[in-house]
Amino acid sequence: MSDLEMRVSDEDRERAAQQLQRAFTEGRLNQLELEDRLEVALTAKTYGDLAGLIADLPHESPVVDDVVLLESKSGHIKRSGDWAVPRRLRVVSKYASVELDFSQAAIPHPVVDLDLDLKYGSATIVLPEGGAANVDRFQNTWGSTSTTDVPGRPRPGALYVVVTGESKYGQLVVRYPRRRWFTH
Structure with a gap:
């Protein structure tokens, strides 16, 4: 039996579906292609069924799980302009x-x-127009959380920031x- 004939798990199906959804948000697949491929991915029985669905898409980078840490006790942490944003960002600030x-x-x-550990500090997150942010898993004991006019669900082709x-x-x-x- 070849690897392509081996049965897939629910996790394998979900991973393929996520890769297809990323390809759609990046503009690599149109809506109809996404729907057709998702239907096959979610009912796939073997690795061969999944392989054809993602063969023409870029493979994920092996550094996806890397976390960049920004840390300050009492200073100001600021990133703006043309900066490289990692997939996972952890910010630790006691008073900053x-x-x-x-x-x-x-x-x-x-x-x-985006994982924020702020203690006594505050944070401002500025999204590009059309971006969305989910702050449901961010806990604020005595402060406040505001996302005025910013949607909480992902939008096709737009940045989606998940704040914890x-x-x-x-x-x-x-x-x-x-x-x-x-x-003037």
């Missing part, structure tokens, strides 16, 4: 304020996992870039 501006950043993946972690006394604000009005 945090500002992560994704609006002009280089982001090669559709989902960014906690803050004791600070606040978390997720917003779009401020509009600038110019007069």
Whole structure:
């Protein structure tokens, strides 16, 4: 029996479905292709069934699970402009304020996992227009969390930031870039 004839698990089906969904958000598949391939992926019985679905898509990078750590006890953590955003970002701050501006950043993946450990600090997350953020797993003991006008569900082709972690006394604000009005 060849590897392609071996039976797949539910986890294998789910992994293939996630890869297809990423390809759709990156614009590699259109809606009809996604739907057709997902139907096959979720009913696949063998690795051969799955192999044909993803053969023409880029393979995932082996560094997907790497985590970049930004840490400060009392300073200011800021990233803005053209910066490389990792797939997983952990920010640890005891008293510092945090500002992560994704609006002009280089982001090669559709989902960014952001883990915030703020203690007494606050964080501002600026998304590119159309981006979305899920803050449901962020806990704020005495502070506040605000996502005014920012959707909480992923959007096709747009950045999706999943925020986890906690803050004791600070606040978390997720917003779009401020509009600038110019007069002549």
